[in-house]
Amino acid sequence: MSVSLAVAASQGHKHAGMAMPWMHSDQGAEIALSGPVLHFAPDRRIYAEGDEARSYYKVVSGVVRTCQFLSDGRRQIDAFHLPGDVFGFEAGADHRLSAEAVTDCTIIAYRRRGMESVIAGDDRIARQFFSYAMACLEQTREHCLLLGRGSAAQKIGAFLVEMADRGESAGIVELPMSRQDIADYLGLTIETVSRTLSQMERDGTITLQTTRKVVLKNRQLLEDLNA
């Protein structure tokens, strides 16, 4: 019988190092069986900024966005979370970001209490949590670099390359999110996102098979836009 990762974690005896929830392991099925499984329809809120951080989550299928809202109604998307990614992991008592379903999605919740016992009880796991936090930090810094310094073309280029790297097939990028989502991730407007993609298609850098399916005709060119 397959023991729940969350339970294994809270017991703190087992070395679950090979199957930490943020590792996109091949034992997906086992992990999928292990925790409380939740479903969300597009644009449904998973948790809000300020909610008590009782759990953290792993995406099984679909896509989740984590974001902050500003008083003027604008939104900054911090990250898109694809299957295998973990989100909602907090040091403090509350969530600092909101999380919402981008597409229909299935996620597993892990009790946070479990996490803390684990850190107290297992060095290897503690170090992995630490590494995970540092990885997030690095990713966020990369995002800062893009937001602070990039032209629209640089931002879109970097975004497409990022999505290509995270996706299955190398050349064809499926964009599960709307233009508005992309705009809010990159600090642009939907019009600029749309125009930039159109321009790239005219240049022959990409092909837009459908609005949400992009073929990278010249990936090198996209990469060269940045560094």
Added chain:
Amino acid sequence: MSVSLAVAASQGHKHAGMAMPWMHSDQGAEIALSGPVLHFAPDRRIYAEGDEARSYYKVVSGVVRTCQFLSDGRRQIDAFHLPGDVFGFEAGADHRLSAEAVTDCTIIAYRRRGMESVIAGDDRIARQFFSYAMACLEQTREHCLLLGRGSAAQKIGAFLVEMADRGESAGIVELPMSRQDIADYLGLTIETVSRTLSQMERDGTITLQTTRKVVLKNRQLLEDLNA
């Protein structure tokens, strides 16, 4: 005799919880005696992106900036580190950012080897390292929000409030860094930084006693610019 924090850490027996290096404790003197102490003149490099991360550091006096350089010669400053702050802390083998002295400064280096033994040997310390990483993450996300969404006035306003909160005296903000540094932190040009500050002075929001000394006449107004 006062035991070096770095040594205490590498031995991993003592509970140094109350004096973790990133906590700006009152035992500054003790800590200052404890590690290898280094001095840097303004604009001197402390380490470069890609250097092996043998140590992490704590600012004793002066100010340090951590930054990334782009191929086109531009620079994104990730953070300014004031006395008491820790920087150069990495999960991986290498530094992902460069660190440079903004002003004349004194810093303490902590052997990284120590850190790892500590994490392995002491749960409380492991958790504090984790918390530190998460705190950095939160700060970086805040920075993203500013970079992605702010107008020049919002960025400068937030920056002044941030500096005011971190500094000694509430109303008067000493800016140890150049306009170029501020520009590279906020994703602006020096001209825009200068113009925005001048405009704020004309509005009566601030007074520029000297170019590096700002009086916040109406802090509330600066805060309201953002959220």
Added chain:
DNA sequence: CGTCTCCTTGAATTAGATCAATATGTGTGG
């Protein structure tokens, strides 16, 4: 077939960048 939402395109506007002087320091040597 119509309605709704999302996306694209066009024209006008603007915030910030860029280019170009000028000014304000700040330190150095006479």
Added chain:
DNA sequence: CCACACATATTGATCTAATTCAAGGAGACG
């Protein structure tokens, strides 16, 4: 102390990339 040089900062005049405002299309779905 002054005079000079050099770095840093301010200010002004354009320029431009991206936003805003305003229509149109293109799919999805009942």
